[in-house]
Amino acid sequence: MSESSNGNEPLVEVKNVKKYFPIRKGLLQREVGAVHAVDDVTFAVREGETLGLVGESGCGKSTLGRTIVRLLEPTEGNVVFRGRDISKLGSRSLRPLRREMQMIFQDPYASLNPRKRVGSIIGTPLKIHGVDKSERRQRVQELLEKVGLSPEHYNRFPHEFSGGQRQRIGVARALALNPKLIVADEPVSALDVSIQSQMLNLLGDLQKELSLTYIFIAHDLGVVRHVSDRIAVMYLGKLVELSPAEDLYQRPIMPYTEALLSAVPIPDPDLAEQRERIVLEGDVPSPIDPPSGCRFHPRCRYMTDICKQVEPPLVDYGKGHLAACHHPLNVDQETLERVRVSKRHTPASADEGATPAKPGKERSRPIPRSG
Amino acid sequence: MAERLIEVKDLEVKFATEDGVVNAVDGVSFELQRGEVLGIVGESGSGKSVTAMTLLGLTRDKNARFGGEVLYKGRDVLQMNEDELEDVRGNEMSMIFQDPMTSLNPVYTIGAQICEAIQIHERADKGAARRRAVELLKQVGIPNAEERVGNYPHEFSGGMRQRAMIAMALACNPDVLIADEPTTALDVTIQAQIIELIDRLKDEFNSAVILITHDLGVVAEIADEIVVMYAGRIVERAMKRELFYDPQHPYTWGLLGSIPRLDRPKQERLHSIKGTPPSLIRMPPGCKFRPRCPHAFEKCTQEPSLENRVEDPKHLDRCWLSVDDKRRLRESTLLGEEEAA
Numbered sequence A: 001m002s003e004s005s006n007g008n009e010p011l012v013e014v015k016n017v018k019k020y021f022p023i024r025k026g027l028l029q030r031e032v033g034a035v036h037a038v039d040d041v042t043f044a045v046r047e048g049e050t051l052g053l054v055g056e057s058g059c060g061k062s063t064l065g066r067t068i069v070r071l072l073e074p075t076e077g078n079v080v081f082r083g084r085d086i087s088k089l090g091s092r093s094l095r096p097l098r099r100e101m102q103m104i105f106q107d108p109y110a111s112l113n114p115r116k117r118v119g120s121i122i123g124t125p126l127k128i129h130g131v132d133k134s135e136r137r138q139r140v141q142e143l144l145e146k147v148g149l150s151p152e153h154y155n156r157f158p159h160e161f162s163g164g165q166r167q168r169i170g171v172a173r174a175l176a177l178n179p180k181l182i183v184a185d186e187p188v189s190a191l192d193v194s195i196q197s198q199m200l201n202l203l204g205d206l207q208k209e210l211s212l213t214y215i216f217i218a219h220d221l222g223v224v225r226h227v228s229d230r231i232a233v234m235y236l237g238k239l240v241e242l243s244p245a246e247d248l249y250q251r252p253i254m255p256y257t258e259a260l261l262s263a264v265p266i267p268d269p270d271l272a273e274q275r276e277r278i279v280l281e282g283d284v285p286s287p288i289d290p291p292s293g294c295r296f297h298p299r300c301r302y303m304t305d306i307c308k309q310v311e312p313p314l315v316d317y318g319k320g321h322l323a324a325c326h327h328p329l330n331v332d333q334e335t336l337e338r339v340r341v342s343k344r345h346t347p348a349s350a351d352e353g354a355t356p357a358k359p360g361k362e363r364s365r366p367i368p369r370s371g
Numbered sequence B: 001m002a003e004r005l006i007e008v009k010d011l012e013v014k015f016a017t018e019d020g021v022v023n024a025v026d027g028v029s030f031e032l033q034r035g036e037v038l039g040i041v042g043e044s045g046s047g048k049s050v051t052a053m054t055l056l057g058l059t060r061d062k063n064a065r066f067g068g069e070v071l072y073k074g075r076d077v078l079q080m081n082e083d084e085l086e087d088v089r090g091n092e093m094s095m096i097f098q099d100p101m102t103s104l105n106p107v108y109t110i111g112a113q114i115c116e117a118i119q120i121h122e123r124a125d126k127g128a129a130r131r132r133a134v135e136l137l138k139q140v141g142i143p144n145a146e147e148r149v150g151n152y153p154h155e156f157s158g159g160m161r162q163r164a165m166i167a168m169a170l171a172c173n174p175d176v177l178i179a180d181e182p183t184t185a186l187d188v189t190i191q192a193q194i195i196e197l198i199d200r201l202k203d204e205f206n207s208a209v210i211l212i213t214h215d216l217g218v219v220a221e222i223a224d225e226i227v228v229m230y231a232g233r234i235v236e237r238a239m240k241r242e243l244f245y246d247p248q249h250p251y252t253w254g255l256l257g258s259i260p261r262l263d264r265p266k267q268e269r270l271h272s273i274k275g276t277p278p279s280l281i282r283m284p285p286g287c288k289f290r291p292r293c294p295h296a297f298e299k300c301t302q303e304p305s306l307e308n309r310v311e312d313p314k315h316l317d318r319c320w321l322s323v324d325d326k327r328r329l330r331e332s333t334l335l336g337e338e339e340a341a
Helices: A061-068 A091-098 A118-128 A133-146 A151-155 A163-175 A193-210 A221-227 A245-250 A255-263 A269-274 A305-309 A333-338 B048-055 B082-088 B110-122 B126-139 B158-170 B188-204 B216-222 B240-245 B250-257 B323-334
Strands: A010-025 A030-046 A050-054 A076-081 A101-104 A181-185 A213-218 A230-235 A238-244 B004-017 B020-033 B037-041 B064-072 B093-096 B176-180 B208-213 B225-230 B233-239
Touching: A010 A061, A010 A213, A030 A061, A030 A076, A030 A213, A030 A238, A050 A061, A050 A221, A061 A101, A061 A181, A061 A213, A091 A101, A101 A163, A118 A133, A118 A151, A118 A163, A133 A151, A133 A163, A163 A193, A193 A213, A193 A221, A193 B250, A213 A221, A221 A230, A221 A245, A221 A255, A230 A245, A230 A255, A238 A245, A238 A255, A255 B188, A269 B216, A269 B240, B004 B048, B020 B048, B020 B064, B020 B208, B020 B225, B020 B233, B037 B048, B037 B216, B048 B064, B048 B093, B048 B176, B048 B208, B093 B158, B110 B126, B110 B158, B126 B158, B158 B188, B176 B188, B188 B208, B188 B216, B208 B216, B216 B240, B225 B240, B225 B250, B233 B240, B233 B250, B250 B323
Parallel strands: A050 A213, A050 A230, A101 A181, A181 A213, B037 B208, B037 B225, B093 B176, B176 B208
Antiparallel strands: A010 A030, A010 A076, A230 A238, B004 B020, B004 B064, B225 B233
């Protein structure tokens, strides 16, 4: 309901998607366990919007991104693209769909073939999809201009470019076939801050010009705010908070989001000194044997007994802001009594009856305001 | 007064390459006192890593030429022979690198790699070295250090590897710890842990830290003094507060303005510095930032010197604009508003 409120149809729907990677051992390669990379995640992405997908390394955000563009097949659940279930399609039936969804990768050094010229790197998708040679050259040169490079770069090799320029080549390649959806997996985290902002502006301009839909994967909430309309926070394979972007920064509900926000450095010595730093202890636990109940409980400062035993459902706090937590932040008792569980988003393993009883903290502002 | 550990005077580093001479570092000077954190900030190719590596004699090579002095407790590192350098490296000055995966040896256990440094420099026996390794891992916050000391690098997560690197760097109680982009490859949450760790250990080990980064947000937390480098030169140098609240060089404004700010309302577009840093082989004449500077004028075809132009005598910059003009012109950039092209 909340996700169709602005009238746009969902372009992609992720329905109860699970992706497990089996661990095999021994002579017979028996399955001894599984990595629960993505564990029952549901959300939709509307046409023309940008969904930021955020979490630490190992939270399953990249796996989910790859599953959406069907570089991986989901273990369970469905990925619906423009009304069509694509989760079980074979490689032949996927081929026409590949034109419509593309990916931009994190590492501008590893994702371009060093032995191919730029023209050939960007032209390959066109070639595969049957565009003839002369038209290809013209199209590639157009694309180079579009991403802020010069058409003269056509015959150069990747090593002749800086990191930021290489990432532009990656963007041009992704745009070659006029896709609808682009999954950008940490597209700026390998770049200098000064180049990061150029890249973020470019992605924003292209979105407006070509009416693209983005899924923008990042570990840094500072970067995604600028591009995202909505943000999904993942932790150890679970969706733990989903919210309109600004609302997430103003009032994070899940303590994990609070901690992520408080870790973003602020380039202002006085504000940096004033603010309370919530430093998360340790690393993300192993997704092979995830913690019981709320998966975040071993690192959470509001943790109580219920968190260890019961997996919290995704509760709808209004205006499309959902969060899974027994001790939600930035809500008062009154609101808590009104809110309802979102059955659609809640994973099967969570307890739909376990709506939070008491707020964890009525007011938390992990980001100080300047001025 | 605090003890002066490092004094770099007019350091020059040039590399002869097939394409010409690369002027990687050109006339860099700074000092470091015990207990202090110095931040060196700049983009890729600004010479910040070459400067740091030269402090440890790690840039010595057939094609490298050095100028100026690098004094460590009064002795010039540039003039030391390899044996003297070996004594300094690891023992008195040590370094943490950006990528903990490639800087750890995958075929030795974490413990063996930490012990190596201890055995070389302190002539400790195996048992003592191992006990010290466990203690160090505990200090940098590795859980179950007794068991973990026998693990291989691939069994550690990215954040733990960086902690292990720090443990290794601290093994011989160095006076100076040089951290080259120690958090760039890490998650923000882990970055926060590592920065806090470096800050705490600096006090525990009574040492000084040089922190190299491209992100001014990282140094806002722990640096005392900050040096901003561009095209092998220092373009601005000041104490932290001065630099953040009264920045004098347009390049510093650009760096500050292009950080997405969570503490401010969201902007339509981010400020960005146009273009890319110049080639270090064929540098533009005059101010090296001129081709990218929106405020450049005729005088900028001559290079300004690094000198004090504001009230605070410790605040140096390399820009011809008058202080009044700077304070007026910088506002829109600092607020992250986009520059007219």
